[in-house]
Each structure stands twice: as structure tokens, then as C-alpha cells.
Amino acid sequence: xxxxxxxxxxxxxxxxxxxxxxxxxxxxxxxxxxxxxxxxxxxxxxxxxxxxxxxxxxxxxxxxxxxxxxxxxxxxxxxxxxxxxxxxxxxxxxxxxxxxxxxxxxxxxxxxxxxxxxxxxxxxxxxxxxxxxxxxxxxxxxxxxxxxxxxxxxxxxxxxxxxxxxxxxxxxxxxxxxxxxxxxxxxxxxxxxxxxxxxxxxxxxxxxxxxxxxxxxxxxxxxxxxxxxxxxxxxxxxxxxxxxxxxxxxxxxxxxxxxxxxxxxxxxxxxxxxxxxxxxxxxxxxxxxxxx
Numbered sequence: 292x293x294x295x296x297x298x299x300x301x302x303x304x305x306x307x308x309x310x311x312x313x314x315x316x317x318x319x320x321x322x323x324x325x326x327x328x329x330x331x332x333x334x335x336x337x338x339x340x341x342x343x344x345x346x347x348x349x350x351x352x353x354x355x356x357x358x359x360x361x362x363x364x365x366x367x368x369x370x371x372x373x374x375x376x377x378x379x380x381x382x383x384x385x386x387x388x389x390x391x392x393x394x395x396x397x398x399x400x401x402x403x404x405x406x407x408x409x410x411x412x413x414x415x416x417x418x419x420x421x422x423x424x425x426x427x428x429x430x431x432x433x434x435x436x437x438x439x440x441x442x443x444x445x446x447x448x449x450x451x452x453x454x455x456x457x458x459x460x461x462x463x464x465x466x467x468x469x470x471x472x473x474x475x476x477x478x479x480x481x482x483x484x485x486x487x488x489x490x491x492x493x494x495x496x497x498x499x500x501x502x503x504x505x506x507x508x509x510x511x512x513x514x515x516x517x518x519x520x521x522x523x524x525x526x527x528x529x530x531x532x533x534x535x536x537x538x539x540x541x542x543x544x545x546x547x548x549x550x551x552x553x554x555x556x557x558x559x560x561x562x563x564x565x566x567x568x569x570x571x572x573x574x575x576x577x578x579x580x581x582x583x
Contacts, residue, residue, distance in 0.1 A: 293337045294525045294563050296471075298347045299572035302326055309583055310576065311337045316411055316471065316525070319346035319402050320356055327406040345409045345452065345471075346402035350417075350440075352381045364394035371425035374414070382417055382424035385436035392439070399443045409450035411471050412440060416456035418492065430459055430492050441466040457486060457505040458494050469523040470510050472562065476555050477534045481526065481562070482506040508560040524562040526555055531569040538582030552579035 292313035297303040301321050306312045313336045327344050336342045351374055358364040369387045374380035383391060402410050415437055418428040433456075444451040453460065453467035457480050463470070475481035483499040483506035490496070496505035499512065510522040528535045528551065535551045536542040544550055548566070555564040556579035566582075568575035577583075 292339065292343075292523060292563065293578055294345075294565065295573070295576060295578075296525070296527060296565070296567060296571050297573045299570045303330075304573040305334055306576070307335050310578075311335045312342060312578075313337045313339045314343050314345060314525070316345040316347055319348050319398065319405070319407065319410075322346075322405065324405045331406065343408040344406075345411050346405070346407035346449075347411050347413065348398050348402065349380070349413045350383065351414045352383055354379045358394060358397065364391075364397065366390050372423065382414070382426075384424070384426045385417055385428055385432045386426065388436055388439060391436075395440055395443060399440070399447060399449075402444075403447035403449060407449060409452055409468075410444045411452045411454060412437070413454050415454055416459075419456065419458065430494065433459065434462060437463070438466055453510070457507075458491055458496070460505055460507060460509055461503045464510050464513055464522070467510075467522075468518070470507050470525070472507050472524060472526045474528055474532065475507065475526060476528055476551055476564070477532050480506065481555055482508045482560075507562060511560045511562065521560070526562040526564040528564070528566045529569040530566060530575055535566050537566070538577055548577065548582055552581075556580055 294314035295306055295312045296316045298318045303315050303317050315330055330342050330344055332341060334342050352365045352370055353359055361367050369384045369390055371382040371384060417424045418430050418433050421427040441451040450468040453463040453470040455473055479485050483504035486496040486505040487498050494503055497503050507524045510524050512521055514521050534546055536546050536548055538548045555562055564579040566577040
């Protein structure tokens with residue numbers, strides 16, 4: 292199912308005709324119930340009767356959110372380092388799950404109340420590297436926190452989406468129903484075969500058939516009675532990287548848009564791959580296989 296990611300807008304641009312999509316990943320706080328309902332009932336989709344909606348939630352503290360007043364949903368001692376490049380955001384201490392449960396519960400409940408179909412949890416890779424947050428978190432700290440979050444998402448009847456963090460993708464598949472991945476083509480981290488043999492944080496990446504494969508083909512090849520064709524993965528590359536060229540633009544082989552789509556989108560275990568603008572404001576939208 293083709294997707295679009297527009298968390299940089301208050302309300303998404305509607306894709307129609309040949310550019311219609313089945314999934315809109317949009318901001319959970321800014322999008323209203325009426326807007327979610329309109330997408331579900333009146334907007335055109337690519338293959339479905341109407342599009343599905345993903346509720347984007349950041350697991351960091353954001354001072355511009357309604358729940359951002361320190362001391363209420365975010366006790367002061369749970370706030371860590373500033374998120375690099377985003378001075379209004381700070382990492383949180385995943386070890387303090389009990390203290391942060393009210394925040395998690397309220398945010399996930401908000402997505403359900405607004406009628407979203409799924410939840411994307413951002414900034415889950417707080418242990419990579421350990422100095423990131425100021426708390427020196429471990430993969431185990433993240434796993435404990437995320438297990439609770441995904442169980443809550445499912446309790447409200449929504450789909451849960453993993454985000455980045457390839458060294459835990461093998462574990463994330465057990466809890467998540469799909470994934471959103473950024474720049475895996477640019478950094479050669481899309482597939483288990485690319486990361487096989489690498490080792491960090493006590494985790495050694497195996498082939499896809501091993502115990503700890505690192506890569507999102509571990510999701511797409513995971514076939515269950517509920518998801519008989521595998522789990523959906525949306526992959527994003529950014530124009531700001533100047534790596535994947537625009538459709539039809541002459542450039543070296545690996546950077547051609549057609550090559551990107553052939554490698555990431557076309558295989559049976561491939562992903563729904565799109566080139567976006569890094570601001571995710573809807574201005575750049577080149578979905579595989581043709582960019583339209």
C-alpha cells in the first residue's frame with residue numbers, strides 16, 4: 292500500500308488520481324477527529340476504498356505540545372539531553388517507565404479517540420549511542436519501555452509501527468505490525484544481508500534466517516495468518532541527502548531513482564519506498580516505482 296508522510300503540516304495535502312495513496316502518516320496532536328474522519332470517508336485511495344491513517348507520536352519531550360509542561364506528564368528528572376538539531380525537544384529516561392506511563396497512556400488514547408488506524412512511535416533508538424540521552428540507556432531499557440507502549444497501542448485496537456533502530460528490528464518485529472524506516476538505502480541498512488556480521492550493544496546481526504537479523508526484510512518476510520503477505524514497511528529517502536536523484540534525472544547508477552526502486556521496492560520482500568523533502572511538508576513526493 293502506497294504511503295505519504297506529512298508530519299510537517301497541520302493538515303495533509305490530499306493526493307488524488309495517479310498520485311493517490313492508501314496511508315497518510317500525520318501528526319497525532321495537530322490532526323483533528325473530523326480530519327481523520329474525512330480521510331477515512333471521502334478521500335481517494337490507491338488500492339483501498341479510502342486511506343488509512345497513522346498517528347505520529349514522538350517519544351521525546353516536546354515543549355510545544357499540550358502535555359509539554361514539565362512536572363505533569365514529564366517529571367523533571369525524566370528529561371535528558373536536548374535532541375540534536377531540535378532545541379525544543381529533549382530525550383526522556385526510558386528506565387522510568389512508571390513515571391512516564393501517564394504520558395504514554397494519554398498520547399496513545401488520544402490517537403484512538405481521534406480514530407487513527409495506527410501509531411508510529413518516533414525516537415525509540417535512545418540507546419544508540421549510550422551517550423545520546425544523558426542517561427546511558429541500554430537496548431534492554433528501550434525494549435522494556437517499547438513493549439509496554441506497543442501493548443497499549445494494541446489494547447486500543449490500533450496497529451503499532453516500529454521506527455528505525457536496525458539493531459533491534461528482530462525484536463521489534465515481535466511487537467510491531469509494520470515499520471517506518473528512514474534513509475536505509477542511503478546508509479546501506481535496509482536488509483539483513485547488508486548488516487550481517489556487524490555487532491553492537493551485545494547484538495550480532497545474523498542472516499535473515501538467524502536469531503537476530505538486523506533489517507526490515509525481517510518484517511516484510513514475516514508472514515502470519517493476520518498478515519499473510521508479510522508486514523508493511525514504509526521507507527523514506529530525503530532530497531537533502533543528495534543521494535537518490537529525482538525520477539528521470541541523469542546520475543550515477545546507484546543514485547538513480549530507478550535503481551533505488553529496483554533495490555528497495557521491487558523485490559517480493561521490498562518496501563513501499565518514497566523520496567520526500569526532509570521537512571515532510573508534502574512538497575516533495577516521488578513514490579516508487581515511477582515517481583508519480
